[in-house]
Amino acid sequence: MGRNAHFNNEQFIDTALKIAAGQGPAAVTIAAVAGDIGAPVGSVYHRFLSRDVLMAEVWGRVAASFQDEFLTALEKGEGIEAALHTPRWVRQHSAEARILLLYRREELAAGSWPEEMKERAFGISLRLDAGISEFAARTFGKAGREEINRTVFAIIDVPYAAVLRYIRQGKKPPRAVEDHITKTYNAIMRRTK
Structure with missing residues (x-):
């Protein structure tokens, strides 16, 4: 008869996340987590x-935690809500924000990922690309390079830049950041004739 598990996967993932957010990904070892x-x-x-x-x-x-609400806003045609999701999510998920916004995926796990995880990461990227493309097409009437670039700048680049300084300092972005993102979004996403 097997023993009852004292620990579960989520506990190990939570602990690895905590260590990586506090000390950087290199500090995460199996021994450190255990x-x-x-x-x-x-x-x-x-x-x-x-x-x-x-x-x-x-x-x-x-990545899934961040992208779920972000993509839901895009699917509803609410680009400003997608853009504002970044500072709001960062305020609610400071450890996760450090992981997602300070480190590239390759810095977290440089070795070979199992096929299932590669497919999951690829699926996350595909869903993001599709959401951006569909939103750009609905907003501008087409999803060419210029429309995609404007959309990415307004909903990803600007919000990322707006919160990055605070994440690096270990602070939560102030609510005023949302006003700056909104003004920038409105200026960039205005349809040109």
């Missing part, structure tokens, strides 16, 4: 074949 929650190292390896697999899970969870 030690932080008092689990045997083998318990971590039993669930995650490697550190890279664990960090890929961290990235997947964080």
